[in-house]
Structures are given as C-alpha cells and as structure tokens.
Amino acid sequence: MRKTAQPAHIVPLALAAVLVGGLTATTTAPAQARTETQASTQATDAYYLRFDKGSVTKSHLELVQRTPGRDKVIKTYPAGSGQVKDTCAVGRGWLPNAGASRPYAIEWHRKNFDGIINGFVIKISDRKCHNGTKRTELFIHSEMKPNGNAGTIESERWTNSNPNDYYSNGCIKLNPTNIKDLFKRLDRIGWPKKLYVVN
Numbered sequence: 001m002r003k004t005a006q007p008a009h010i011v012p013l014a015l016a017a018v019l020v021g022g023l024t025a026t027t028t029a030p031a032q033a034r035t036e037t038q039a040s041t042q043a044t045d046a047y048y049l050r051f052d053k054g055s056v057t058k059s060h061l062e063l064v065q066r067t068p069g070r071d072k073v074i075k076t077y078p079a080g081s082g083q084v085k086d087t088c089a090v091g092r093g094w095l096p097n098a099g100a101s102r103p104y105a106i107e108w109h110r111k112n113f114d115g116i117i118n119g120f121v122i123k124i125s126d127r128k129c130h131n132g133t134k135r136t137e138l139f140i141h142s143e144m145k146p147n148g149n150a151g152t153i154e155s156e157r158w159t160n161s162n163p164n165d166y167y168s169n170g171c172i173k174l175n176p177t178n179i180k181d182l183f184k185r186l187d188r189i190g191w192p193k194k195l196y197v198v199n
Contacts (some may be wrong), residue, residue, distance in 0.1 A: 020140055030127075043190065044189070044193070047186075048064050048194045050061060050196045051172055051198070053081065056094060057167060059078075059080060060079055061140070074185070077174050081171065082168055091170060096128070096130070097197050105193065106195055119141070120142060120180060125138070140172040140179070144158075145158055174180065187196070
C-alpha cells in the first residue's frame with residue numbers, strides 16, 4: 001500500500017494494492033481473522049509493543065519487556081505510519097495515541113496473509129481519534145508477496161525511496177527484514193497482547 005491523493009475506495013485495483021492500512025485492506029480479513037493467531041505461540045503480558053511517533057516516515061516500533069522498575073526495550077525498529085499527522089484522517093493519518101489506560105489490542109498475526117497487504121501481518125484493534133472518527137482496518141505490516149518473498153510489483157517489493165515505502169494509509173509499516181525479525185522474536189518469547197502508541 002502506498003500514499004496516494006485519491007480516496008482508497010476509488011483507486012484502481014493495481015494502485016489499491018499499493019496502499020497501506022486503507023479502507024480496502026481487509027477485503028478478505030473477516031473470514032480469515034478467526035484463524036489468524038498461530039496455535040504454536042502463547043499470548044503473554046510479559047511483553048508489549050510501543051510505537052513512538054517521530055514523523056510520518058521516521059518513527060520507531062519497540063518490543064518492550066515488563067520488568068521491575070523501568071521496562072526494558074528489547075529491540076527498536078524504524079517504522080512509519082500514515083501520510084499526515086492528523087489522527088482523524090481516515091486512510092491517511094497516523095495512528096491515534098493509546099496510553100496505559102487504553103492500549104490497542106493485538107488481535108491476530110499471520111505470516112502468509114493474502115490480501116491488499118501481504119505476508120507478515122499483525123492486526124491491531126480499531127480506535128477512535130479525538131473527534132470521534134473511527135479508524136479501522138489497522139495493521140503492522142510491510143511490502144512483500146503472500147509467501148514473504150519480494151515481488152516484482154511496487155507494493156510487493158521494498159524500495160525505501162521514490163516512493164518512500166514507510167508511507168502508509170494509517171498502519172504501522174516496517175521493512176521486510178525487520179518485520180520478519182519481530183515475528184521470529186515473538187514466536188520464541190510469546191506474542192504480546194497490547195500495543196501502546198505515544199509521541
């Protein structure tokens with residue numbers, strides 16, 4: 001998925017495939033969502049994810065371990081979210097904040113998702129922004145084919161520039177190497193239940 005000036009619902013399918021976390025991202029998700037969590041891994045409260053918003057294309061996703069006193073950051077990944085900083089801009093804005101009292105829920109994850117976004121995908125819960133606009137179909141993902149390999153079309157291969165692949169339609173976006181590293185770590189230590197978003 002890629003930044004675009006056109007609304008996500010009216011762009012052609014080829015362009016829609018490049019958009020990130022937009023309104024059409026989960027055309028196939030409802031039927032799949034019931035089976036997304038992999039049975040081989042346990043959910044845990046010992047770890048959580050925290051998205052620290054710096055700018056639209058230069059932010060950070062952190063894997064954090066709960067420890068006595070100050071929690072420990074295990075790994076930090078460069079990340080992006082949205083095209084603009086307006087958290088109420090559906091399909092364009094970065095994620096609304098979510099603090100300790102009401103974090104996002106991590107709903108499911110898959111390594112072979114096949115939709116407008118592909119491959120390694122983590123689904124997070126819906127969220128209303130400050131004016132009450134509901135942000136839906138939110139993910140942590142990258143650009144790749146459903147099997148996790150790089151493809152030939154732009155939406156399935158990471159370029160990092162021209163266009164900047166960290167742009168999205170509101171999701172959190174990692175490069176392919178980093179999202180695979182995150183999955184590997186979480187498969188080993190257990191999948192967190194919560195995502196906090198701060199800036």
